[in-house]
Amino acid sequence: MTCEELLKALNDYVDGDVAPAICREFEEHLAGCNPCQIVVDNIRKTIALYKAGQPYELPEPFRARLAQTLRERWKAKFDSPPQP
Amino acid sequence: MTQSPPAVDPDLALVRRAVAGDYGAFEELVARHDRSLYTLARRIVGSAADAEEVVQETLLSVVEHLGDFAGQSTFRTWLVRIATNHALKVLRRRRTHPVVSAGIDDDERLPHPHYIAPWRKSPDEIAQDHETRELLADAIDRLDEKYRVVFVLRDVEGLSTEETAQALGISEANTKVRLLRARLMLRERLTSAFGDRARQVTSAHEHEAEK
Numbered sequence: 001m002t003c004e005e006l007l008k009a010l011n012d013y014v015d016g017d018v019a020p021a022i023c024r025e026f027e028e029h030l031a032g033c034n035p036c037q038i039v040v041d042n043i044r045k046t047i048a049l050y051k052a053g054q055p056y057e058l059p060e061p062f063r064a065r066l067a068q069t070l071r072e073r074w075k076a077k078f079d080s081p082p083q084p
Numbered sequence: 085m086t087q088s089p090p091a092v093d094p095d096l097a098l099v100r101r102a103v104a105g106d107y108g109a110f111e112e113l114v115a116r117h118d119r120s121l122y123t124l125a126r127r128i129v130g131s132a133a134d135a136e137e138v139v140q141e142t143l144l145s146v147v148e149h150l151g152d153f154a155g156q157s158t159f160r161t162w163l164v165r166i167a168t169n170h171a172l173k174v175l176r177r178r179r180t181h182p183v184v185s186a187g188i189d190d191d192e193r194l195p196h197p198h199y200i201a202p203w204r205k206s207p208d209e210i211a212q213d214h215e216t217r218e219l220l221a222d223a224i225d226r227l228d229e230k231y232r233v234v235f236v237l238r239d240v241e242g243l244s245t246e247e248t249a250q251a252l253g254i255s256e257a258n259t260k261v262r263l264l265r266a267r268l269m270l271r272e273r274l275t276s277a278f279g280d281r282a283r284q285v286t287s288a289h290e291h292e293a294e295k
Binding site: 003004007008010011012014034035036038039041042043045046047048049050051052053054055056057058059062063066069070071073074077078 | 105107110114118119120122123126132135136139140143144147148193194196197200201202203206207208210211216217220224235239240260263264267268270271274275278279285286287
């Protein structure tokens with residue numbers, strides 16, 4: 001496999017998404033290639049880090065404004081229109 | 085990992101009640117998703133002010149269109165698609181020049197890993213450091229937006245390739261290439277921050293690629 005092919009296989013490999021033939025060839029390569037093993041691990045950790053990252057808290061003034069805005073829109077939508 | 089269909093959408097019961105006019109159910113739905121929506125928005129658009137706009141517009145859309153949600157995806161995925169549309173609108177507004185066509189991704193050489201080293205700590209340990217948030221935000225912000233959005237939707241939000249492609253109006257092949265680029269660039273930047281310099285290795289491929 002060329003470098004480019006390896007990199008493309010790497011993407012699918014991380015996802016567990018590879019056709020058996022390519023997977024085998026890539027795994028064979030991986031077994032003998034420490035740098036590639038590290039790259040695969042780096043990528044998995046990169047993804048895990050973003051997934052594990054603390055969520056941002058909504059700033060309190062925004063939260064209050066948002067609640068108000070949503071309530072008003074909800075009322076406008078669900079309150080029955082005035083009788084003609 | 086490949087996406088499997090959701091067993092039961094945990095939000096469905098609340099959605100049904102909200103559609104029937106139960107505001108408390110709607111508030112509960114918002115409470116379940118607002119922080120992660122805001123985080124998604126922050127990751128894609130960067131600024132707090134713009135992220136607030138994305139969240140507000142998204143939830144207003146939900147008020148208007150909740151009745152249109154037909155359960156073909158989870159409520160969460162539906163919400164993420166709406167938020168993505170609003171985030172892309174914000175990004176488009178910022179652009180002063182036309183976007184390069186989608187096809188160019190396939191022609192450019194992939195960024196080969198340069199700095200390769202195992203990380204000093206596990207992701208969970210790193211995530212607890214206060215500086216980590218800045219670092220993650222900075223790394224993702226430096227990505228070209230077309231790679232950033234795919235990474236956020238696929239790897240952070242867990243949308244499938246198909247769902248991501250549909251949400252962005254690009255091909256699945258393009259989605260995969262963009263994801264690969266995003267992953268390689270983020271790996272490079274984060275590894276230079278978290279990698280163990282003492283255990284750095286050189287890839288033999290680097291030499292092959294230069295032949």
